[in-house]
Amino acid sequence: MYSVEDHGKNGYKCYDTTMNEESNVRLTTERELRKTLTTDDIKVCYQPQVDTITEKLVGFEALIRWEHPEKGLIYPGDFIPIAEETGLILELGRYVLDQACADVRRWRDGGMKHLRVSINFSGMQLDQDCFIDEIRDALQKHKLPGSSLEVEITENVIMNGMPSVVRKLRELTKMGIKIAIDDFGTGYSSLSYLQQFPISTLKIDKSFISSIDVNESATSIVDAIVAMAKGLKLNLIAEGVETDLQLKYLKQLGCESIQGYLFGKAEGAERTREILDRIENGDAIRDLAIA
Numbered sequence: 001m002y003s004v005e006d007h008g009k010n011g012y013k014c015y016d017t018t019m020n021e022e023s024n025v026r027l028t029t030e031r032e033l034r035k036t037l038t039t040d041d042i043k044v045c046y047q048p049q050v051d052t053i054t055e056k057l058v059g060f061e062a063l064i065r066w067e068h069p070e071k072g073l074i075y076p077g078d079f080i081p082i083a084e085e086t087g088l089i090l091e092l093g094r095y096v097l098d099q100a101c102a103d104v105r106r107w108r109d110g111g112m113k114h115l116r117v118s119i120n121f122s123g124m125q126l127d128q129d130c131f132i133d134e135i136r137d138a139l140q141k142h143k144l145p146g147s148s149l150e151v152e153i154t155e156n157v158i159m160n161g162m163p164s165v166v167r168k169l170r171e172l173t174k175m176g177i178k179i180a181i182d183d184f185g186t187g188y189s190s191l192s193y194l195q196q197f198p199i200s201t202l203k204i205d206k207s208f209i210s211s212i213d214v215n216e217s218a219t220s221i222v223d224a225i226v227a228m229a230k231g232l233k234l235n236l237i238a239e240g241v242e243t244d245l246q247l248k249y250l251k252q253l254g255c256e257s258i259q260g261y262l263f264g265k266a267e268g269a270e271r272t273r274e275i276l277d278r279i280e281n282g283d284a285i286r287d288l289a290i291a
């Protein structure tokens, strides 16, 4: 069933023995993840988001990592889908929200008064009746204004969930929270629908950015997304910027912000604190990036 579902909900597939192995891996991951949720092995890391022109920090995206005691570092691509299938994403999501708010509170108290964090939310979290309350409670608990948070959701989540999604996103906006559409360009948004949502930011997917100047049609998609975002008066952030050439291209197009290895990978809270200290002492972010 999982093997079929990986390629869409409707379908069938004949059984073969490799599926047993896949299914065992899923079961082991699920069991281990369930145990891990209550330990420190789940880490929230932070990747800088930078103003394209000034190259100054504008915020961070919170990205989860699993530090497995035997298997080493596990990236979200290898466990978020299982967390979503099993519902564990709800507990995981609450943990990320609380942790990220606690860290931002500390960093704001340490001097970065306007620091903002972007957090990824899965469709299942958005579907929960308590979605808004949980966000409101987390902000209150850590004494943070709505403007310190950006909620990232993918375009498919938006398209699948109306009209309750529209209502929830409007409520978040009223609280001063910004809404970003993640991996923009990879889903199947209807642009006219998109206009109905209180979205403030489009995040151009990294697959298009990595193709800048390599693949003409992908470059044209970047041009089109930037033009569209400007027309709709949305902020733009390019994901996966790795080279000066990509930066130059995006700057000349007028894309406001960027995120990518050129300015640093996601780092744990402690290293992020060090980075913030060095920025406050006048260091340039790109000099702090460890490739």
Ligand code: C2E
Pocket: 047, 062, 063, 064, 075, 076, 077, 080, 093, 096, 120, 121, 122, 152, 182, 183, 206, 239, 240, 241, 242, 259, 260, 261, 262, 266
């Ligand atoms: P995303 O939200 O689109 O995050 C951006 C991904 O691109 C991150 O991968 C980041 O490490 C990677 N990235 C950033 N800059 C570069 C670059 O210059 N080059 C390359 N090659 N990659 C870059 P990561 O951390 O593995 O996360 C993958 C996905 O897992 C995220 O994609 C997001 O959809 C999901 N995810 C991560 N943390 C959470 C979470 O707390 N909750 C939920 N629901 N999903 C999460």
Ligand code: MG
Pocket: 061, 120, 152, 182
């Ligand atoms: Mg994201």
Ligand code: MG
Pocket: 182, 183, 203, 205, 206, 239
């Ligand atoms: Mg993305």
